[in-house]
Amino acid sequence: MKYLILCLLSFPLLAVAETTDIYQPRLKVAGLEKSQDISRRYGSWGIGVAQQAQDNLSSRTAINISGRWFAGERWYLLGTLQQAPFNGDEIRDGSGQILFAAGEQANVLAGGVGYAFLQGTASLNGQVSYPWQVAVEGLIGEQYTGDSSGRYTGLVFSWQILADDYWLATEWRTYQSDDSRLDQLNVNKGVQWGISFGSYF
Numbered sequence: 746m747k748y749l750i751l752c753l754l755s756f757p758l759l760a761v762a763e764t765t766d767i768y769q770p771r772l773k774v775a776g777l778e779k780s781q782d783i784s785r786r787y788g789s790w791g792i793g794v795a796q797q798a799q800d801n802l803s804s805r806t807a808i809n810i811s812g813r814w815f816a817g818e819r820w821y822l823l824g825t826l827q828q829a830p831f832n833g834d835e836i837r838d839g840s841g842q843i844l845f846a847a848g849e850q851a852n853v854l855a856g857g858v859g860y861a862f863l864q865g866t867a868s869l870n871g872q873v874s875y876p877w878q879v880a881v882e883g884l885i886g887e888q889y890t891g892d893s894s895g896r897y898t899g900l901v902f903s904w905q906i907l908a909d910d911y912w913l914a915t916e917w918r919t920y921q922s923d924d925s926r927l928d929q930l931n932v933n934k935g936v937q938w939g940i941s942f943g944s945y946f
Contacts, residue, residue, distance in 0.1 A: 786945045788814040788821070789912060793941020797829060801932050805830050809941060819861045823882060827853040831890050836930065844926060845891060853897050855886025867906065876907045888922040895924025895933070913942045 795807045807829035814822045829851050836845035859882040866874045884899035899920035906913045921934035 786815065788812065789943050789945045791912070791914070791941045791943025793914075793916075793939050795827075795916075795918075795937045795939025797935055797937040799932055799935035801930065802832060802935075807937065807939070809939065811941065811943070813859070816858075819864075819878075821859045821861075821880075822856070823859055823884075824856040825853070825884065825886075827855075838929075844930065849891040850889075852889045853886060854889075855884040855897055855899065857882055857884040857886075857899075859883075859901075859903070861905075877905060878907065879904050884918075884920070888924060890922070890924055890927060893924050893926045895922040895927065897922050911942060911944050913940070915940050 790812045791810075793809045793811070795809055796804055797807050798804045807827050809825055809827045811823060811825040816822055831849045831851040832845050833847060835843055835847050837843055859880045861878040861880040863879040865877055867877050868874045880903045882899075882901035882903060884897070884901065886897045887894055888897040897920065899918050901916055901918045903914050903916040915938070917936070917938045919934075919936045924933060927933035
């Protein structure tokens with residue numbers, strides 16, 4: 746009798762066991778199947794506008810074109826071309842000799858290195874977050890002012906918002922030139938602040 750009851754109780758279990766599939770785990774590999782699906786960014790380019798406040802001269806607007814080559818996660822090399830009017834009126838010395846003609850240009854060609862010492866994320870609308878970084882940049886190059894030129898050096902602090910395809914940055918820069926004509930009138934240094942945007946390549 747006990748054997749019969751035991752058989753009746755185990756019958757549903759035997760029926761289920763006959764229809765149950767055997768679990769066979771499948772191996773999976775993390776990562777992409779094709780390495781060419783990874784988009785690599787070598788650098789970026791950009792264009793911007795800045796306001797310059799130069800010693801003993803009225804402020805002026807400058808146009809900047811820049812390029813960056815990424816040398817690491819935080820380091821990058823950069824080059825910049827800047828064009829700005831130097832003065833609107835003639836500049837004369839004490840004897841009346843013209844030192845700067847009206848409307849001379851101050852064009853800068855410089856290169857340097859940048860380092861992002863702060864990084865984080867920020868949201869503009871509370872829904873999508875974008876990475877940002879604060880970088881310090883050192884520049885050295887040449888400033889061409891009218892008929893003369895001199896070595897240009899600059900120190901830049903830049904705050905950059907990095908989107909998928911584009912970037913936006915604000916910067917503050919202090920600079921000086923060792924042009925003897927500029928140094929004679931004490932107009933060889935100043936500060937500038939501006940905004941720029943661009944894309945990656």
